[in-house]
Amino acid sequence: MKKLNTSPISGMQELLPKEQAVFNKFKDCVREVYKHRGFLEIETPVIDRAEILFAKAGGETEKQIYKVVKTEEAAEGADQALRFDHTVPLARYIVEHESDLAFPFRVTQIGRNYRGERAQKGRFREFYQADIDVLGRNELAIEYDAEVILTLSEALDALHLPPKLVRVSNRKILVGFLEELNLQEVASEIFSIVDHAEKVPLEKTKEWLAELSIGNERVDSVMNFIDIAGDRADVISRLNSFGFENQKFTEGLQELDKVLSILESQGLEGSVVADMKIVRGLDYYTGTVFETILPDYKEIGSICSGGRYENLAELYTDQKFPGVGGSIGLTRLFYVLNEYGLINEADVERRRYAVVPFGNSEPEVEMAYKVARKLREQGEDVDIVFADKKLGDKIKFAGKTADYLIVIGDDEVRTGTFGVKDLMTGETTTSEI
Amino acid sequence: MKKLNTSPISGMQELLPKEQAVFNKFKDCVREVYKHRGFLEIETPVIDRAEILFAKAGGETEKQIYKVVKTEEAAEGADQALRFDHTVPLARYIVEHESDLAFPFRVTQIGRNYRGERAQKGRFREFYQADIDVLGRNELAIEYDAEVILTLSEALDALHLPPKLVRVSNRKILVGFLEELNLQEVASEIFSIVDHAEKVPLEKTKEWLAELSIGNERVDSVMNFIDIAGDRADVISRLNSFGFENQKFTEGLQELDKVLSILESQGLEGSVVADMKIVRGLDYYTGTVFETILPDYKEIGSICSGGRYENLAELYTDQKFPGVGGSIGLTRLFYVLNEYGLINEADVERRRYAVVPFGNSEPEVEMAYKVARKLREQGEDVDIVFADKKLGDKIKFAGKTADYLIVIGDDEVRTGTFGVKDLMTGETTTSEI
Numbered sequence: 004m005k006k007l008n009t010s011p012i013s014g015m016q017e018l019l020p021k022e023q024a025v026f027n028k029f030k031d032c033v034r035e036v037y038k039h040r041g042f043l044e045i046e047t048p049v050i051d052r053a054e055i056l057f058a059k060a061g062g063e064t065e066k067q068i069y070k071v072v073k074t075e076e077a078a079e080g081a082d083q084a085l086r087f088d089h090t091v092p093l094a095r096y097i098v099e100h101e102s103d104l105a106f107p108f109r110v111t112q113i114g115r116n117y118r119g120e121r122a123q124k125g126r127f128r129e130f131y132q133a134d135i136d137v138l139g140r141n142e143l144a145i146e147y148d149a150e151v152i153l154t155l156s157e158a159l160d161a162l163h164l165p166p167k168l169v170r171v172s173n174r175k176i177l178v179g180f181l182e183e184l185n186l187q188e189v190a191s192e193i194f195s196i197v198d199h200a201e202k203v204p205l206e207k208t209k210e211w212l213a214e215l216s217i218g219n220e221r222v223d224s225v226m227n228f229i230d231i232a233g234d235r236a237d238v239i240s241r242l243n244s245f246g247f248e249n250q251k252f253t254e255g256l257q258e259l260d261k262v263l264s265i266l267e268s269q270g271l272e273g274s275v276v277a278d279m280k281i282v283r284g285l286d287y288y289t290g291t292v293f294e295t296i297l298p299d300y301k302e303i304g305s306i307c308s309g310g311r312y313e314n315l316a317e318l319y320t321d322q323k324f325p326g327v328g329g330s331i332g333l334t335r336l337f338y339v340l341n342e343y344g345l346i347n348e349a350d351v352e353r354r355r356y357a358v359v360p361f362g363n364s365e366p367e368v369e370m371a372y373k374v375a376r377k378l379r380e381q382g383e384d385v386d387i388v389f390a391d392k393k394l395g396d397k398i399k400f401a402g403k404t405a406d407y408l409i410v411i412g413d414d415e416v417r418t419g420t421f422g423v424k425d426l427m428t429g430e431t432t433t434s435e436i
Numbered sequence: 437m438k439k440l441n442t443s444p445i446s447g448m449q450e451l452l453p454k455e456q457a458v459f460n461k462f463k464d465c466v467r468e469v470y471k472h473r474g475f476l477e478i479e480t481p482v483i484d485r486a487e488i489l490f491a492k493a494g495g496e497t498e499k500q501i502y503k504v505v506k507t508e509e510a511a512e513g514a515d516q517a518l519r520f521d522h523t524v525p526l527a528r529y530i531v532e533h534e535s536d537l538a539f540p541f542r543v544t545q546i547g548r549n550y551r552g553e554r555a556q557k558g559r560f561r562e563f564y565q566a567d568i569d570v571l572g573r574n575e576l577a578i579e580y581d582a583e584v585i586l587t588l589s590e591a592l593d594a595l596h597l598p599p600k601l602v603r604v605s606n607r608k609i610l611v612g613f614l615e616e617l618n619l620q621e622v623a624s625e626i627f628s629i630v631d632h633a634e635k636v637p638l639e640k641t642k643e644w645l646a647e648l649s650i651g652n653e654r655v656d657s658v659m660n661f662i663d664i665a666g667d668r669a670d671v672i673s674r675l676n677s678f679g680f681e682n683q684k685f686t687e688g689l690q691e692l693d694k695v696l697s698i699l700e701s702q703g704l705e706g707s708v709v710a711d712m713k714i715v716r717g718l719d720y721y722t723g724t725v726f727e728t729i730l731p732d733y734k735e736i737g738s739i740c741s742g743g744r745y746e747n748l749a750e751l752y753t754d755q756k757f758p759g760v761g762g763s764i765g766l767t768r769l770f771y772v773l774n775e776y777g778l779i780n781e782a783d784v785e786r787r788r789y790a791v792v793p794f795g796n797s798e799p800e801v802e803m804a805y806k807v808a809r810k811l812r813e814q815g816e817d818v819d820i821v822f823a824d825k826k827l828g829d830k831i832k833f834a835g836k837t838a839d840y841l842i843v844i845g846d847d848e849v850r851t852g853t854f855g856v857k858d859l860m861t862g863e864t865t866t867s868e869i
Contacts, residue, residue: 007488007491012481012484023476023479024476045451045456047450048562055442099450104453147822150822319442384473
């Protein structure tokens, strides 16, 4: 009988060992790809100064921040809180450790973040994010935008997902486009409408634009603009055909062209498109923006997104740190893939051996240790089962937790040989110590 | 100029990328050993129910617990807090998921815990602990006590530390000894005095015992008892020579003998002793107790400790889950090893390549991608440096973050060959694409 409620708090992911092994393998795969692409791992504290976290949060996020208080203190005095993303602590880290870092700084952070969101299916309050960023000091070459997308793409490929599609745009193009249409004053409203365009019917988007009182012609222009999507050559030529000489527009177009060229030449041809509907919600993106979907499972939404920002740490320093980054939301991704049955446990799990000394006699235990040691030296995971149970129970136990079973009894001790039973196929192979 | 205080909160460890790489390698080494010995990884939420965490905390720990509150809520209503160790959430986990687990359950948890301790050098408020436990249902074989010590010992060995010494005892021996001396009523005071015996002069321990008004003879007996330490044969024979027939005493002696026999036969001979001064502070240990020191650096204290407990989850369920476990305090260990200069960065770090397209021309960048891809496929970590800088700057940059430098210029593009400069030795070897 339970005396207390022992379920985890709602919104927290708590996995059984088998699921955890798959999740950890996921995390390790992503980390390995990041490392091979030269990203250096850092880890910031989960608890940070409230003034740092609140300075950058704003809006909904601000309400979701967890404050922390030591038991004897009052909440009012709380000047500490839990980080809600990796970007804010990264900005603090960069300013704090600037003189010890070399720029461009390729950096990755993989860890848990916290948001007190309203609890609902598939939403987590504690969640792993696997971020990468490249940060420059004063300047940062456009090639890094491609490098970030390539790295995230390779990481997703390492997870053996269904075919993916990377959708890329550059916010400067829309900014320039709106300047040409003399729509600067409602630019932020239009950005927000474009950002929501895929979640509502076409008519709704049009209605929202009309509500801005910009005239039918300009409504149609914007509607046509956000419909532009396709492969690089096609999109670039359609955008060029506007004949704009606007500086922002031209710059954005050149950057997009460059980034897409690199992506196509580095293995993403056929799984990357330019798409003018992509603007990303966050205000702080200033150039390249991207998201990634699984076209066969569109309803999942973006599983990996990011972009270019001009100035990471402006709240903390006068120094300018432009950067480009992106993130895979591991906890949510793992959850939805599970929901869709898209994770093959057998594919990613390590094999496990159970070595069972039949009667727990000294020679049996000694041989069990020898067998276990040999297997471990070969890199295998080995459990020795000492339980004082009948053999049947032990074998049932082994079947629950192991893939291979080795029983050590009198015969095995006498002959120095033992059988390794594959619990999946039932086949036994003989080995000797 | 900084506009805000960007230092991490005091008591938080925040490392530079090079240090972080070493720390992560540490963590990965320990995890690998745990896995090879059959321990299954789980991860509980950092935020848990306050009633669960406070039920088990008590004393100093209770004051150190961080409560969490969402911004709009009052602290009074806070029913959530940050875990302060892995044991309490493990107890909750076992009860919650019992029907999905197989016992004996070999389990490991490696993650950050939180204690709002007074800030001082070498004390951390956010710290990694790498725990292992074996949990039985109703019963658990004594061999697992040895298995836990062997696993932790192998994990420490994987970190290439100076020679270590594992000190083992069994609390039943002291319990039985005090019963024989008719000292049950002051048993908990004596346990506490023994636990502190090494931190104070001999005279102080004697004085504390005398204050219990137990008579000089029994003071001397206890003083003699806690002086018993040495190899298995010696200690067992000295304890046997008391001639006690006390059940607890005899049971403790047999268990200690068994555990030490296994440890000696499995490679710990010479680095394990029995030591009656070891009792461990925590009340919930009931049998085997152990700690690990580095004899050449005694002042560091125990770097790895644990023991056997009779009933992990008694607060949450009537079911009995006996277990044995231990922990390596990774954050503190890493800190003190650094302080003593006992970490060899070169020994544990991965090598890193910097590939520099000389003038960022298209053929150079293309070749840089090819070279990087080839190296990454060989398992190497490769940074491509796109910075728009003079070559000298780029090389200086590479020297700060990489171990090998590859410059791709006109010649390299023309010939398809390139030099790999080892930045440590200055030697260059030629390779081709």
